[in-house]
Amino acid sequence: MANTENVSLTSILRKHRRAQADIAKIYSADTLRLKGETEQQGQTYRFTLYKKSPDLLRYEIDYKERSFVIIYDGSHGYFWSPDEADRPVEVAGGTQELLLQHEASFDGVLLGASALGYRTELQGLIDLPDQPNPVFHILLYGAEHGGLIDVYIDSSTYLEVQRSFRPSENDPPLVTTFGDYRRVEGFMIPFKIENTYEGKLLSQTRVLEADLNAGILGFFFELPKAKR
Numbered sequence: 664m665a666n667t668e669n670v671s672l673t674s675i676l677r678k679h680r681r682a683q684a685d686i687a688k689i690y691s692a693d694t695l696r697l698k699g700e701t702e703q704q705g706q707t708y709r710f711t712l713y714k715k716s717p718d719l720l721r722y723e724i725d726y727k728e729r730s731f732v733i734i735y736d737g738s739h740g741y742f743w744s745p746d747e748a749d750r751p752v753e754v755a756g757g758t759q760e761l762l763l764q765h766e767a768s769f770d771g772v773l774l775g776a777s778a779l780g781y782r783t784e785l786q787g788l789i790d791l792p793d794q795p796n797p798v799f800h801i802l803l804y805g806a807e808h809g810g811l812i813d814v815y816i817d818s819s820t821y822l823e824v825q826r827s828f829r830p831s832e833n834d835p836p837l838v839t840t841f842g843d844y845r846r847v848e849g850f851m852i853p854f855k856i857e858n859t860y861e862g863k864l865l866s867q868t869r870v871l872e873a874d875l876n877a878g879i880l881g882f883f884f885e886l887p888k889a890k891r
Contacts, residue, residue, distance in 0.1 A: 672785040675799050675816060680774060682821035688849030692716075692875045693769070697852070703866040713877075717778065719884035720767035734884050735763040741886055752890045758830045761810055762837075765828070773801060773814045773823065780806040791815055793840075794824055820844075822851060835861050847873045 680689065693716040700709050708726035722733040731744050733755075740755030740763040755763055768775035776783050781803035791798045796819040803812035811832060815825040822844055827836035837860050841853035856868040 670785075670788070670799075672783060672801065675785065675801070675821070676774065676783075678821040679816055679823070683771070683774075683851055685849035692848070692850065694875065694877050694879045695769070695850075695852075696872075696874050696877045696879070697870050698872040699854075699868055699870040701866050701868045713879050713883065714767065714769055715879055715881065715884060716769035717775070718764070718767045718769065719881065720763060721884050733763070734886070735760075735767040736884050736886070737767075740764070741890075743890055748889075752886065758810075761808060761830070762828065765812070771823065772803065772812055772826065773816075776803050779803075780808075781812065786813075788818060789815075791825060796820075798824060822853075837865075845873075848875045850875060 683689075684692070695712075695714045697712045698710070699712075700707055706726070708724055710725070711723045713721040713723075718735070718737045720733075720735040724731040724733070729744060729746050731742065733740065733742050735755075740760045742753040742755065744750060764779065765772045768779060772779060772781075773783070782805040784802045784804065786800040786802050788797050789800050794815075794817065796817050798815040798817055801814045801816065803814065809831050811829045813827045813829075813836070814823060816822070817824050823841055825838065825840050827838045829836045837858060840857045840859070841855070842857075843855035844851045844853050846852075852870065852873050854870040854873075856870075858865040
C-alpha cells in the first residue's frame with residue numbers, strides 16, 4: 664500500500680467532484696437521462712434511466728415485448744408493469760431498496776454519503792486488479808441499516824472506477840465496475856458498467872445515449888394514481 668500521509672479525504676473528494684463535471688456545470692444540471700442495453704443471464708434488454716436531483720430515479724425496461732417501470736421517489740422504491748393493469752405494485756425492501764437509493768443519488772454515493780446516512784473514511788491507496796493506476800479506497804459506514812460501501816477512486820483521473828456494497832460486514836459484496844467514461848455536456852459519464860457477485864458476472868450495461876437537463880418533472884418519479 665502506498666503512503667497517503669500527504670493526501671486527505673477532503674482533497675480527494677474535491678478533486679473527485681471536479682473530475683465529475685466542469686466547474687461551470689456542477690450546479691447547473693439537475694436531471695440526467697441515459698439510454699442503453701443490459702445483458703443479464705444470456706438475455707438482453709433495453710432501458711431508459713432518468714435521474715433528478717437530489718434523489719429521484721425512474722428506470723424503464725423493455726424486454727420481450729413487455730415493459731417494466733422501477734422508481735425511487737426519494738423515500739421508497741416501487742416496481743410495476745404498465746402491461747399488467749390488474750397486477751399490484753411491488754414495493755422494494757431491504758437490500759433492493761438500498762441499491763435503488765444509492766443509484767438515485769444525483770451526486771453519487773461518495774459525494775452524497777452524508778445525505779445517505781454514511782460516514783466516510785479513507786482506507787489508503789491500493790492496487791486494484793485490471794486498473795492501470797493505483798486507487799484510493801474509501802469506506803462508507805455507520806448507516807442505521809448496517810450496510811457498507813467500498814468506493815475506489817482512480818488516483819490519476821479521480822473518477823470512480825469500482826464500488827462494492829455489503830448489506831452487512833459478513834456478507835459477500837455486490838461489485839460494480841465503471842469504465843469507458845465520456846464527457847457529455849461537461850459531465851463525465853461511464854458508458855460501460857459491470858456487476859459481479861462472488862466472482863461471477865451478473866450483468867453488463869452499455870450506455871448508448873446520455874443527456875442532461877432534459878426537463879423531467881417531479882411527478883414523473885411518482886406512482887401513477889391508478890397504482891396507489
